[in-house]
Amino acid sequence: MSQLEIKDLHVAIGDKPIVRGFTLTIRRGEVHAIMGPNGTGKSTLAKAVAGHPDYTITGGDVLLDGKSILTHEADERARAGLFLAFQYPSDIPGVSIANFLRAAVQARLAEGEELDATAYYQRLYAKMDLLKIDRKFTSRSVNDGFSGGEKKRCEILQMAMLEPKFALMDETDSGLDIDALRIVADGVNALRAAAHPPGILLITHYQRLLDYIVPDHVHVMWDGRIVKSGDKSLALELEAKGYDWVKKEFAAA
Amino acid sequence: MANSATDTLPPAADPATDNPVVGIDQTKGDFSYKVDYEFDAGTGLSEKTVRYISSVKKEAPWILEFRLNALKKFLSMPMPTHWATKDLENIHFDKIRYYLSQGQKPKRTWDEVPDDIKKTFERLGIPEQERKFLAGVEAQFDSEAAYSNIKDLVAKQGVIFANSTEALREHPEIFRKFFGKVIPTGDNKFSALNSAVFSGGSFIYVPKGVKVAQPLQAYFRINAENFGQFERTLIIADEGSEVVYMEGCTAPKFSTSTLHSAVVELVALKGAKIQYITVQNWANNVFNLVTKRGVAHEEAEIKWIDCNIGSRLTMKYPGVVLKGRKARGEVLSIALANDGQHQDTGAKMIHAADETTSNIIAKSISVGQGRSTYRGIVHIPRHLKGCKNNTECDALLINSNSRTDTYPAITVRGDKNATQHEASVSKVNEEMIFYMQSRGLTEGQAMSLAVNGFINDLARQFPMEYSVELKRLIDLEMEGSVG
Numbered sequence: 001m002s003q004l005e006i007k008d009l010h011v012a013i014g015d016k017p018i019v020r021g022f023t024l025t026i027r028r029g030e031v032h033a034i035m036g037p038n039g040t041g042k043s044t045l046a047k048a049v050a051g052h053p054d055y056t057i058t059g060g061d062v063l064l065d066g067k068s069i070l071t072h073e074a075d076e077r078a079r080a081g082l083f084l085a086f087q088y089p090s091d092i093p094g095v096s097i098a099n100f101l102r103a104a105v106q107a108r109l110a111e112g113e114e115l116d117a118t119a120y121y122q123r124l125y126a127k128m129d130l131l132k133i134d135r136k137f138t139s140r141s142v143n144d145g146f147s148g149g150e151k152k153r154c155e156i157l158q159m160a161m162l163e164p165k166f167a168l169m170d171e172t173d174s175g176l177d178i179d180a181l182r183i184v185a186d187g188v189n190a191l192r193a194a195a196h197p198p199g200i201l202l203i204t205h206y207q208r209l210l211d212y213i214v215p216d217h218v219h220v221m222w223d224g225r226i227v228k229s230g231d232k233s234l235a236l237e238l239e240a241k242g243y244d245w246v247k248k249e250f251a252a253a
Numbered sequence: 254m255a256n257s258a259t260d261t262l263p264p265a266a267d268p269a270t271d272n273p274v275v276g277i278d279q280t281k282g283d284f285s286y287k288v289d290y291e292f293d294a295g296t297g298l299s300e301k302t303v304r305y306i307s308s309v310k311k312e313a314p315w316i317l318e319f320r321l322n323a324l325k326k327f328l329s330m331p332m333p334t335h336w337a338t339k340d341l342e343n344i345h346f347d348k349i350r351y352y353l354s355q356g357q358k359p360k361r362t363w364d365e366v367p368d369d370i371k372k373t374f375e376r377l378g379i380p381e382q383e384r385k386f387l388a389g390v391e392a393q394f395d396s397e398a399a400y401s402n403i404k405d406l407v408a409k410q411g412v413i414f415a416n417s418t419e420a421l422r423e424h425p426e427i428f429r430k431f432f433g434k435v436i437p438t439g440d441n442k443f444s445a446l447n448s449a450v451f452s453g454g455s456f457i458y459v460p461k462g463v464k465v466a467q468p469l470q471a472y473f474r475i476n477a478e479n480f481g482q483f484e485r486t487l488i489i490a491d492e493g494s495e496v497v498y499m500e501g502c503t504a505p506k507f508s509t510s511t512l513h514s515a516v517v518e519l520v521a522l523k524g525a526k527i528q529y530i531t532v533q534n535w536a537n538n539v540f541n542l543v544t545k546r547g548v549a550h551e552e553a554e555i556k557w558i559d560c561n562i563g564s565r566l567t568m569k570y571p572g573v574v575l576k577g578r579k580a581r582g583e584v585l586s587i588a589l590a591n592d593g594q595h596q597d598t599g600a601k602m603i604h605a606a607d608e609t610t611s612n613i614i615a616k617s618i619s620v621g622q623g624r625s626t627y628r629g630i631v632h633i634p635r636h637l638k639g640c641k642n643n644t645e646c647d648a649l650l651i652n653s654n655s656r657t658d659t660y661p662a663i664t665v666r667g668d669k670n671a672t673q674h675e676a677s678v679s680k681v682n683e684e685m686i687f688y689m690q691s692r693g694l695t696e697g698q699a700m701s702l703a704v705n706g707f708i709n710d711l712a713r714q715f716p717m718e719y720s721v722e723l724k725r726l727i728d729l730e731m732e733g734s735v736g
């Protein structure tokens with residue numbers, strides 16, 4: 001079974017340890033939600049797993065289908081099937097969504113293999129329709145001048161086009177209006193229903209997203225590690241009680 | 254290298270002042286000078302070299318006079334190192350070969366061409382035959398057929414499209430009138446040098462009202478001479494006519510010659526339009542010192558699209574003298590400086606009539622130790638009304654060692670004119686590169702995309718095949734620039 005294993009991972013930014021012993025295994029087809037207070041290291045974890053060069057891995061390992069990927073560059077990890085939907089996606093002035101995604105799709109082909117442009121556009125348009133993204137967006141520069149919600153939708157479009165084995169979705173719901181939230185959730189659920197669904201790590205602050213994308217597991221991250229795990233009822237409990245009780249419980253433990 | 258902080262770029266010449274050399278009386282009778290056609294002009298520059306070139310070309314005496322006068326100017330003028338880089342002092346004029354006769358055979362064989370160069374040709378998809386020429390293995394790329402085709406085609410519309418030697422010999426009445434007027438011999442040291450030893454380049458005359466449908470390309474006429482170091486181009490668009498000219502090719506040129514110094518003059522008469530497009534990629538031992546200027550008469554339009562990649566030092570400031578009411582001038586330029594390269598480029602807009610408008614958009618990319626300099630002049634005298642200039646200079650730095658300088662000189666006198674100036678310097682942002690890498694693009698591909706995105710709004714204005722080639726070139730440059 002294909003899986004992404006994060007084992008006792010420690011990540012530092014400069015000298016500052018941020019992720020401190022994070023362990024989680026995600027199998028393909030599973031959705032794991034991660035919740036936790038601001039600044040607790042969720043984005044750092046996601047970017048470190050994706051291979052951000054500024055984040056130093058000071059301990060532990062990340063394995064994709066049993067092989068460590070820590071020595072691989074971010075692009076190799078991506079081509080191996082990892083995808084990060086950014087909390088704050090960068091804009092790329094002058095590069096259209098169509099050209100950007102085309103380059104990304106092309107990068108996954110074997111050397112010498114040419115992309116079938118017609119098929120590519122058909123697929124792109126189909127995914128855009130699914131996510132209710134206006135076709136005019138294909139010629140717009142990636143994220144350049146996009147509203148917060150448009151950026152998030154564009155992230156999901158990319159995910160849908162690149163069909164990763166594992167997706168790390170960092171607060172994809174923040175900035176989405178109620179309708180957009182449903183559209184994005186439908187898009188993700190469509191991927192889950194596919195023949196080879198991805199494993200998903202879903203970082204969120206809001207229980208509402210989990211009404212639409214129902215997680216198999218919910219974890220609470222605190223101070224750089226998972227301190228509590230449960231099923232989707234845990235999210236409801238957090239929503240009702242806040243994080244204080246987790247803190248207390250954790251402190252008592 | 255220290256950089257002089259003041260901009261003392263020499264002012265453009267007043268177009269109303271004729272170049273005195275052109276007025277010199279032509280003595281009758283053929284000039285005769287005994288020459289040995291077996292040899293080229295040798296190395297070094299003297300009166301003998303100039304006479305040799307002129308006699309090989311069987312030129313009229315006024316041209317020889319023009320050349321000799323230019324030689325004097327060249328020898329007497331100082332290097333412009335008070336404002337330009339000191340690197341100019343490294344040009345050894347006595348070691349340069351100023352003219353290569355037709356019979357001259359290159360000494361290099363294909364086997365001696367370095368592998369990385371061969372690979373580059375392959376990547377760029379350069380046809381076999383051209384590769385040999387570009388690598389300096391063959392003196393001539395035989396595309397004469399294609400050239401005469403287009404020549405004949407446009408001749409039907411009355412267009413003269415010839416090389417400089419031919420044109421000066423066969424159509425002196427047309428070309429002499431404008432030759433050396435837009436850019437007087439003594440405009441700068443290198444225009445003087447070109448005026449003394451020029452050879453190759455295109456002369457074009459487009460008659461009144463004729464709109465040349467297809468772009469004319471120097472590319473069709475690649476041979477040792479046209480690809481040479483001192484080509485001279487003069488384009489005259491008569492009233493209401495239109496022409497697009499494209500020069501250069503994006504394949505790197507691996508010549509043993511290290512100095513390229515061209516002069517390009519454009520004349521757009523009333524209501525005419527000239528668009529001049531250059532995409533050049535020089536080997537990084539080349540000094541590329543080019544003077545380009547056009548005169549736009551009433552309601553005429555001159556547009557320079559200039560793209561410089563490679564070379565050790567490029568100094569090039571295409572200009573437009575806006576001579577007639579409502580004339581328009583535009584310079585769109587892209588410069589890419591990689592390690593060991595210095596792109597010193599810019600534009601000159603000399604407003605000399607009311608309601609003239611000019612637009613300058615310059616984008617530079619500095620990679621590694623590469624250095625880019627923007628140098629510009631926009632001159633609008635006090636007595637003019639309704640003139641407008643827009644200048645935008647954007648620089649992109651690809652690593653912290655890159656440097657970029659901007660010396661815009663905008664002199665606008667009087668309050669009846671408007672200028673707008675914007676400049677920006679940005680770095681390729683690490684988060685952006687990571688974002689692209691996280692989608693599966695290599696660092697090099699990500700850099701290429703970022704750079705292509707940076708120039709995209711300009712590149713879109715290029716003819717299709719040029720922007721495609723430009724993109725490929727940038728891909729190659731970027732690939733080599735990441736560790």
Ligand SMILES: Nc1ncnc2c1ncn2[C@@H]1O[C@H](COP(=O)(O)OP(=O)(O)OP(=O)(O)O)[C@@H](O)[C@H]1O
Pocket residue numbers: 013018036037038039040041042043044045087
């Ligand atoms: N580049 C950086 N330099 C210094 N500190 C950083 C950097 N990036 C993140 N941090 C710090 O690391 C800690 C964890 O940040 P991170 O973005 O991972 O939190 P998060 O759990 O995603 O928070 P949020 O819920 O607000 O998105 C924070 O204290 C943050 O300030």
Ligand SMILES: [Mg+2]
Pocket residue numbers: 042043044087170171
């Ligand atoms: Mg975060």
